[in-house]
């Protein structure tokens with residue numbers, strides 16, 4: 001179906017200029033699989049710095065943005081500002097934004113809407129908590145989170161990547177098994193074919209995120225409905241190169 005594998009590195013609130021210089025130098029020297037799209041999610045304050053040193057084959061993303069172009073929103077940054085410094089992507093709806101900062105499906109949808117309208121590409125994150133998985137409602141949760149995005153995305157699905165990140169697997173060292181991840185990715189794709197279109201279901205890239213490392217990336221990446229990863233902790237380490245190259 002020709003979905004290009006896409007590996008995101010979500011640095012979260014980590015890194016300083018020295019460490020960033022080192023990470024980027026390491027990526028510059030590495031031979032990255034050219035069949036894989038690489039996008040680094042950078043803390044806002046370092047976006048311009050990374051933009052100035054990153055090679056062309058690596059995309060960069062903000063980790064959040066506000067739902068308006070400008071105005072009295074102290075502390076926020078807008079998609080227009082992100083675009084203005086030459087950055088093409090934003091990560092929205094990450095579970096840390098949802099749980100720590102109280103972002104609702106509705107707010108996330110408004111952000112996705114405005115980011116896409118502004119010409120940014122979006123990595124939109126969804127995923128269930130441990131309680132939800134144990135109650136057997138994983139599918140409903142993921143459907144509900146995705147459903148909220150449908151009107152916001154409109155005809156812009158080609159500028160969206162979905163990241164399925166089970167909350168219980170984030171930063172815990174507990175990875176979803178390839179079978180668990182494949183199952184939900186396939187279920188979500190089927191749901192998209194019914195609720196959006198077959199075309200979108202076939203073309204949308206669905207990343208898996210949650211304790212992805214160099215040692216589990218190959219097996220996860222071989223699953224037919226896993227089209228990439230969103231990597232947290234390991235994206236700050238040299239092993240990120242091996243994760244990018246895992247499907248080579």
Ligand SMILES: O=C(CO)COP(=O)(O)O
Pocket residue numbers: 010094165169170171172173209210211212230231232233234
């Ligand atoms: O939240 C994540 C990526 O967005 C995953 O984080 P970890 O890879 O550290 O589990």
